[in-house]
Amino acid sequence: MTERLPLMAGNWKMNLDHLEAIQHTQKLAFSLADKDYEAVEVAVLVPFTDLRSVQTLVDGDKLKLKYGSQDISQHDGGAYTGEVSGPMLAKLKVAYAVIGHSERRQYHGENEEIVNAKVKAAYRNGITPILCIGEPLEVRKAGTHVEYTLAQLDGALDGVPASDAESVVVAYEPVWAIGTGEVATPEDAQEVCGAIRARLAELYGAELADKVRVLYGGSVKSSSAAGLMAKPDVDGGLIGGASLDADEFVKIVRYREQAVG
Ligand SMILES: O=C[C@H](O)COP(=O)(O)O
Numbered sequence: 001m002t003e004r005l006p007l008m009a010g011n012w013k014m015n016l017d018h019l020e021a022i023q024h025t026q027k028l029a030f031s032l033a034d035k036d037y038e039a040v041e042v043a044v045l046v047p048f049t050d051l052r053s054v055q056t057l058v059d060g061d062k063l064k065l066k067y068g069s070q071d072i073s074q075h076d077g078g079a080y081t082g083e084v085s086g087p088m089l090a091k092l093k094v095a096y097a098v099i100g101h102s103e104r105r106q107y108h109g110e111n112e113e114i115v116n117a118k119v120k121a122a123y124r125n126g127i128t129p130i131l132c133i134g135e136p137l138e139v140r141k142a143g144t145h146v147e148y149t150l151a152q153l154d155g156a157l158d159g160v161p162a163s164d165a166e167s168v169v170v171a172y173e174p175v176w177a178i179g180t181g182e183v184a185t186p187e188d189a190q191e192v193c194g195a196i197r198a199r200l201a202e203l204y205g206a207e208l209a210d211k212v213r214v215l216y217g218g219s220v221k222s223s224s225a226a227g228l229m230a231k232p233d234v235d236g237g238l239i240g241g242a243s244l245d246a247d248e249f250v251k252i253v254r255y256r257e258q259a260v261g
Helices: 018-031 034-039 048-060 086-091 102-107 112-124 137-142 145-156 186-204 206-211 222-229 246-253
Strands: 007-011 041-046 066-069 096-099 128-133 169-172 213-217 236-239
Touching (some): 007 246, 041 096, 048 066, 086 112, 096 112, 112 145, 128 145, 169 186, 222 246, 236 246
Parallel strands (some): 096 128
């Protein structure tokens, strides 16, 4: 089995202006040591207006912190008012773009076709997608959460070749656990993350599936991270609210020091 480097990615959502972003990034940079980065890849996924500030800090101070955007346009340029393109993001050297977050699906009408086009736009521009999938509460209650989530995965990766898909990061985020304080149990997370890897194996082969990092997201805190990370198919976290507190985020990065709750 491949040794997958865990990824802890902080999704700031629509929080922290560019001045606050500088402060927050400096605090993370000060707190995180080389040994943290050796054990875990650490990324911040920031509002578009923060990207240039974060890039300047990362480049200037040669930080090992990775950064990315929370969205990407499906188009590479043109008359698309308000959109930010892959080439623009690539110029800012973003490593990642979050694609298909449930908040974008819910509030911005992003369907499978758009998510798929955005995944392709990211790859076209050398950016790694963090592809978010996961079921709403009613689907969980109906017990069809695995099928629902795998259908989202199939749709998002439709027509994506293995040479691209091998680097994808998939984030399983059950909508009922996002921002609610209701974290999925490690067993819930493993059930779906394991099914995602199995589907990747069906689509692209076991070797590729073994390399892909599958994250869990939804109310992750330092008190729950170790338990989630103990599961074999959970390779990291997509962390919203808790990533806005630098000390708490650093504790999550150091989940190995926390008790498995
Ligand atoms: O992208 C992050 C997820 O939406 C989780 O957010 P949360 O940790 O605030 O629940």
